[in-house]
Amino acid sequence: MLFNSLDFAVFLPIVFFLYWLIAKHNLRFQNILLLGASYYFYACWDWRFLFLLMFSTLLDYFTGLKMQDAEGKTTKRFWFWLSIIINLGFLGIFKYYNFFVESFAEGLSKLGWKVDVWTLNIILPVGISFYTFHGLSYVIDIYKERIKAERNFVDYAVFVSFFPLLVAGPIERATHLLPQIKRQRSFDYAKAVNGLRQILWGLFKKIVIADNCAEFANIAFNSPDHYYGSTLVLGAVFFAFQIYGDFSGYSDIALGTARLFGIELLRNFAFPYFSRDIAEFWRRWHISLSSWFKDYLYIPLGGSKGGSWMRIRNTFIIFIVSGFWHGANWTFIVWGALNAVFIMPSIISNTNRSNLDIVAKNTALPSLKEFIQIIATFVLTVFAWIFFRAENLGHAVAYVSKIFSSSLFTVPEGSAFIGARVHPLGMLLLLTVFVFIEWLGRRNEYALESLGLSWNRIIRWSFYAVIALVTLLYSGKSEEFIYFQF
Amino acid sequence: MLRFISLTLLFLVVVTGGFLLILTRANGFTDPFYVRFTTPPQQNMIIGTSRSAQGIVPSSFKSILKKELFNYSFTAGHSPYGPIYLNSIKKKLDPSTKDGIFILSIDPWAISAGTGDPNSASEFLENDLMLANMETVNSNPNFEYLLQELKGNYHLTLFNSNTVTFLHQDGWLEVTIPMDSSSVAIRTIRKIKNYRTENLPNMKISQTRIDYLNQTIDFLKSYGKVYLVRLPIGEELLEIENEYSANFDDLMRASIERADGYLDLTKRDERFLFTDGNHLWKDSALEVSNIIAAWIGRGAK
Numbered sequence: 001m002l003f004n005s006l007d008f009a010v011f012l013p014i015v016f017f018l019y020w021l022i023a024k025h026n027l028r029f030q031n032i033l034l035l036g037a038s039y040y041f042y043a044c045w046d047w048r049f050l051f052l053l054m055f056s057t058l059l060d061y062f063t064g065l066k067m068q069d070a071e072g073k074t075t076k077r078f079w080f081w082l083s084i085i086i087n088l089g090f091l092g093i094f095k096y097y098n099f100f101v102e103s104f105a106e107g108l109s110k111l112g113w114k115v116d117v118w119t120l121n122i123i124l125p126v127g128i129s130f131y132t133f134h135g136l137s138y139v140i141d142i143y144k145e146r147i148k149a150e151r152n153f154v155d156y157a158v159f160v161s162f163f164p165l166l167v168a169g170p171i172e173r174a175t176h177l178l179p180q181i182k183r184q185r186s187f188d189y190a191k192a193v194n195g196l197r198q199i200l201w202g203l204f205k206k207i208v209i210a211d212n213c214a215e216f217a218n219i220a221f222n223s224p225d226h227y228y229g230s231t232l233v234l235g236a237v238f239f240a241f242q243i244y245g246d247f248s249g250y251s252d253i254a255l256g257t258a259r260l261f262g263i264e265l266l267r268n269f270a271f272p273y274f275s276r277d278i279a280e281f282w283r284r285w286h287i288s289l290s291s292w293f294k295d296y297l298y299i300p301l302g303g304s305k306g307g308s309w310m311r312i313r314n315t316f317i318i319f320i321v322s323g324f325w326h327g328a329n330w331t332f333i334v335w336g337a338l339n340a341v342f343i344m345p346s347i348i349s350n351t352n353r354s355n356l357d358i359v360a361k362n363t364a365l366p367s368l369k370e371f372i373q374i375i376a377t378f379v380l381t382v383f384a385w386i387f388f389r390a391e392n393l394g395h396a397v398a399y400v401s402k403i404f405s406s407s408l409f410t411v412p413e414g415s416a417f418i419g420a421r422v423h424p425l426g427m428l429l430l431l432t433v434f435v436f437i438e439w440l441g442r443r444n445e446y447a448l449e450s451l452g453l454s455w456n457r458i459i460r461w462s463f464y465a466v467i468a469l470v471t472l473l474y475s476g477k478s479e480e481f482i483y484f485q486f
Numbered sequence: 487m488l489r490f491i492s493l494t495l496l497f498l499v500v501v502t503g504g505f506l507l508i509l510t511r512a513n514g515f516t517d518p519f520y521v522r523f524t525t526p527p528q529q530n531m532i533i534g535t536s537r538s539a540q541g542i543v544p545s546s547f548k549s550i551l552k553k554e555l556f557n558y559s560f561t562a563g564h565s566p567y568g569p570i571y572l573n574s575i576k577k578k579l580d581p582s583t584k585d586g587i588f589i590l591s592i593d594p595w596a597i598s599a600g601t602g603d604p605n606s607a608s609e610f611l612e613n614d615l616m617l618a619n620m621e622t623v624n625s626n627p628n629f630e631y632l633l634q635e636l637k638g639n640y641h642l643t644l645f646n647s648n649t650v651t652f653l654h655q656d657g658w659l660e661v662t663i664p665m666d667s668s669s670v671a672i673r674t675i676r677k678i679k680n681y682r683t684e685n686l687p688n689m690k691i692s693q694t695r696i697d698y699l700n701q702t703i704d705f706l707k708s709y710g711k712v713y714l715v716r717l718p719i720g721e722e723l724l725e726i727e728n729e730y731s732a733n734f735d736d737l738m739r740a741s742i743e744r745a746d747g748y749l750d751l752t753k754r755d756e757r758f759l760f761t762d763g764n765h766l767w768k769d770s771a772l773e774v775s776n777i778i779a780a781w782i783g784r785g786a787k
Contacts, residue, residue, distance in 0.1 A: 020487060187487050211638075266755065353707065421639055461497070469499040473644065476637030 001044040002254045005024050005478040011041065016260055017073070027184050029303035031154050034261065038163035042127070045167070049125035052090070059086055060135035061153055062144050068149035080143045084136065091132050094124055099328030116126055126194050126484050129325060133292060134160050138174045140296055147174050160393050162263070165252040166341035168483040170268040170288035194449065195259030200464060201448040204471045210245030211433050211479045213238040213383045214426055215420035221389055224399045229375050231416050232399060233382075239389045240382045241402025243430060244273060245288070245480045252446055257348050267292075271442045273381070273435075278342040278374035279352035281381060289325070293318045308348060314339045325387070329432070331396055335387040342380045367484035505640075509717065510627045512643040514653035517636065519560060519616065521653040524626035527580035528556040529778070530710070532657070533571075534591025535562040537717045541766035544587065545777035550783050553587055557657030560617065563604040567594045568610050568701040570618045576700060577623045579709060586710025589778065590703065591717055591744070594731035599696040605693040659769055663761055672745060673762035674720060681726050681764075693730060696741065703744045711746040715739070716779055717753040718770075720763030727752075749781050 001007045015037045043050045063083035070076035096269050105115050138159070141147045150156040159178050165171075220227060220235020227235070244462040251268035260264045272284035301314045316337070323336020346352040359374065360366045366374065384398075390396035417424040442449030448467075452460040514521050517538075529676035530553050532542045537559075544555035558578055565571045579586075601609040612618060622630045636642065652660045663669070669744075706712045719727065730736065735750070742748040753773060758774065764773055 188489075189487075189490050192490050201711065304536075422641075423645075426645065461643070465497070465501050466503065468497075469504050472501065473641040474504045476633075476640065 001041055002478050002480065003250065003257075004475070007044070011037075012082050012257065018049050018058055019261055021374055024187070027182075028129055028154070028249050030185065031158050031181060033126075034158050034162060035154055038158065038161040038166060041116050041163040042166055043159065045126045046123070049128075052125055052128070053131060053161060054092065056131060056135055057157050058089065059083060060139055060160070060421035061150070061156050063139060064149035064156075067139070067142050067149065076143065077316075078137060078271075081103070083139045087136055087139075088133050091128060096324075096328045101328075102129045105376055107439055128405045129168065130171055131160055133171045134287075135470040137171070137292060137296060141174055147178075148369060150178060151172070152182070162176060162258070164257040165265055168250050168254070168481055169253065170251060170266045172266060172288070172291050176189075177263070180263050187263060191262065195256040197448045197464070198252045198256030198259065198446050200256075200471070201446055202254075202256060203465050205245040205249030205252065206479075206481070207471050208245075208474050209431060210242045210249060210482075211477065212420070212422050212430065212474065213245065214479070215422070216424070216427060217242050217389065219420065221395075222398065224402050226393075227402070227416050228413055230410055232403045233408070233410040234412050236382050236386050236389075236399075236403075238427075240273075240287075240385050241434075242270075242387070243385065245368040245434075250481045250483060255446075267445055270445075271358065271438060271447075273378055273441070274354045274374055274442055275377050276359055277346055277352075277377055278380060279346045280338065280355040281377055282339070282343065283356075297321060309348055312344065315343060319343070330393050331390050334383050334393065334396070338384045338387060342384070363441065390457065487787065493654040494744070501609060506600050506629065507631045508662070509629065509636075509640060509643050511629065512632055512636075515646045515651075516642050516708075517734075518651050518659050519564075519606060520628065520631055521655060522556075522558060522657050522680055523561075523620060523623045523628045523631045525556065525657075527624050529580045529583040529623055530555045530587040530588045531578065531706075532557040532559055532591070533565075534559040534589075534717075535565055535593075535596050536560070536659075536743070537593065537719070537765060538715075539657075539659045540661055540761075541717045541771045541774055542591065542715075542766075542778065543658050543768075543771050543775040544654075547587075547779045547782075548771060550776070552777040554588070554742070555587065555656065557659075559591065559657070562595050564609075564612055564615050564781065566612065567597070567695045567702060568572055568612060569613045569698060570610070570615075570703050571606055572698055572705065574617045574620065574623060579616065579706075586706070587782065588706040588710060588712045589782075590706075590712060590714050592698070592699070592714050593719075594691065594727055594734050595693060597686075597699060597737070598689040599692040599695060600685075600688045601713035601722070602689075604690040605694040607694050607698075610697065612626065616781075620750075628687060631762045653709070657747055658695065661761060661765065662710050665761070665767060666761070667738075670761065674722070674760070677762040677764050678722050678726070686726060686730055689730070691737065696737065700744060703741060707744070709747075712744070713778075713782055713784075714748040714749075715746045716750045716752055717766065718754065718758050718774065720760045749778060749783070751777070 001011060015033070019033055020032055023033050039050060042053060060083055063079045065077045074328060097385040108115050121401060138147075138156075142149050146147070150159070155178065158172060158181050162172075162177070162181075163372075217235050217239035220232050221239070222230055224235075248269035255265045255267070266288045268286060268288050270284040270287065272281050275281035275284055298314055298318045301317060302310050303314060304311045319336040319340035320333055321336070323332040323334070323339075326332040326335075343352065346354070359370050365371075371402045385402075386399055387393075390399060414424050417427075420427070424432070437451065438447045440449040444450050448464075452463050455463070512520050522649070530547075531543065532538055532555055539557060539559035541558060542559070544557050547553055547555045556578075558575065559565060565574075570693075576647060598604065600612060601611065603609060616631075616635055621629060621636055622628060627715075632643070633638070650661060650663055652662070663673075703712050703714075727734075735742075738748075754777075756773070756777075758770035760770070761767050
């Protein structure tokens with residue numbers, strides 16, 4: 001069930017009413033309802049994989065309890081590694097088996113040995129990377145004695161399976177979400193309205209921005225040989241907006257939906273394209289994943305302790321692993337490595353934490369220096385996205401080579417995009433309006449959070465209605481979210 | 487809670503109302519089909535695929551036959567002869583019709599199927615397409631069509647830069663594209679390639695479709711006169727068509743006998759212009775329509 005589908009538009013109000021009208025005074029009933037709704041939501045994708053989700057939940061629940069109750073360190077360590085190995089084993093089989101086997105065979109063939117490899121026709125269970133990471137953080141936190149194991153199975157299962165975050169995050173932590181699940185929740189008007197506003201903005205980002213940009217990006221990426229370098233640059237820029245609109249739109253809908261049920265999820269995006277350097281970009285893009293890798297990989301590896309070489313090594317490791325997390329393809333690994341290279345100057349010069357606040361926090365516009373920094377960061381990001389979007393490394397290299405040809409300085413072929421459902425100039429206008437609204441709302445959690453709150457109510461409602469109308473005008477196709485494949 | 491629900495509902499009602507209001511702006515520029523489902527039931531109809539959708543101009547018949555015809559043709563994909571199209575024609579026909587005129591455009595592709603078993607109606611590709619889904623074909627505005635068929639493209643009702651096709655109120659699809667010799671040649675080469683590589687090896691004549699053509703003729707005959715017309719096409723396309731179905735007239739014998747007249751325009755000497763070898767250019771479409779109207783006016787046969 002997609003957030004941008006009619007099914008979800010029916011499902012959400014039903015669960016909302018049952019939750020607040022029927023189960024409102026009974027926390028246990030509310031949580032059982034949330035669990036049932038979440039399992040139904042997941043089963044709508046493929047009911048067979050529901051058993052995998054249940055197994056993963058049971059595994060971490062029981063190993064958590066066993067670690068908690070273990071009397072000796074050896075027993076505790078046994079249960080810990082059992083959980084880690086099984087969790088990563090499932091992830092490895094479903095997501096990476098074919099990649100490793102094929103890469104191994106390809107490596108051997110380059111050495112002159114031909115081998116027949118046994119690949120599996122595997123369907124990737126939707127959300128497996130996300131719920132596996134939920135479980136891993138829970139088990140690691142218990143092992144490290146940061147938290148106590150949860151004894152109520154329903155509460156734990158809701159933590160893993162809560163439907164707004166189940167298939168594409170944000171990647172939650174037990175320390176943040178579990179206490180909210182265990183706490184009595186009452187309906188809060190302001191919070192619910194805030195949730196609806198965030199859902200509205202998320203749908204706009206996905207349906208209007210991402211899905212329309214996708215058409216332009218697909219045209220450029222599907223046949224880079226046919227277009228000028230300048231047209232391919234436009235295609236890459238459209239992809240940058242596509243993936244931002246798609247993923248941050250998903251996160252907005254997830255956070256907004258959770259708010260309707262009185263639950264606050266971790267913020268996942270903080271206007272990343274207004275970043276002044278790559279380090280800032282990574283503090284603002286897919287925050288829940290970046291912080292997960294920081295806490296569970298970077299710091300255990302030694303973090304920034306141990307001198308420059310250690311910092312450089314650890315930075316490369318987390319970026320490459322992060323790239324690999326996205327999928328079993330060398331393109332993601334190169335994308336991760338490129339970001340590591342881009343961030344390196346600020347790591348080496350120890351300036352990676354120099355831009356902690358949002359740009360132009362107290363002014364309407366950025367300074368010229370900040371503006372140049374934003375553009376430079378965006379250019380680097382777009383360059384890296386080419387590898388993320390490409391089908392394989394050859395495709396990425398061909399795309400980049402064509403960009404850096406003499407045709408880079410030719411006027412882009414507007415006619416290349418004529419087949420798309422929006423006229424290229426119309427798309428640029430939509431993007432301009434979008435960036436403008438994002439800029440106005442950059443000091444908040446999401447652009448619409450407080451934008452217009454001081455306006456006359458009729459004007460404010462009209463503004464929301466226009467956003468909703470534009471979203472509806474482009475709706476109906478229910479395109480999948482990019483991050484579902486991860 | 488009550489405040490939240492009531493304000494949310496109010497917002498949704500306003501937005502949905504605004505959305506539906508915008509949809510009512512749909513017109514002949516929105517897409518090549520919508521307008522045909524917005525008119526009242528019709529008494530005189532042109533039936534067929536895109537060849538007749540573009541190639542037969544209803545307004546030509548008014549001056550000669552004093553009848554208002556309506557072009558209810560779609561495409562070879564949507565409206566070859568079969569159960570789906572017949573059912574839709576039944577819905578579009580005014581049941582009080584007495585002396586109606588029905589022009590059925592025929593060609594080998596309109597009685598063919600590209601499925602494994604060309605005679606299995608349950609496998610016909612149009613079963614999953616627009617005409618199969620349309621319950622309402624006589625409503626203005628037609629929200630059923632707009633909501634189902636414009637999915638992802640509702641904005642076209644508001645911002646439409648399409649200047650290529652315009653669907654007239656009488657169902658004629660006017661196509662305006664560059665007609666310089668090189669543009670026509672490029673489109674014609676593409677069309678020929680498509681017919682040679684896609685249609686010729688994959689399509690087969692379907693007896694089931696021929697039966698449905700006959701059923702369509704029988705059904706319409708109880709409301710007026712039925713005329714069969716084979717529209718002209720470019721030489722190269724005609725060669726392919728003859729290669730595909732050299733005995734087309736024999737295949738059509740039972741249908742021709744049922745009808746009140748058959749006019750084969752592929753055998754005439756006039757020089758018509760085609761946009762792509764397959765579809766008549768609008769000026770030629772007017773000429774052809776006048777020829778058909780005069781033929782019917784003379785008593786046909």
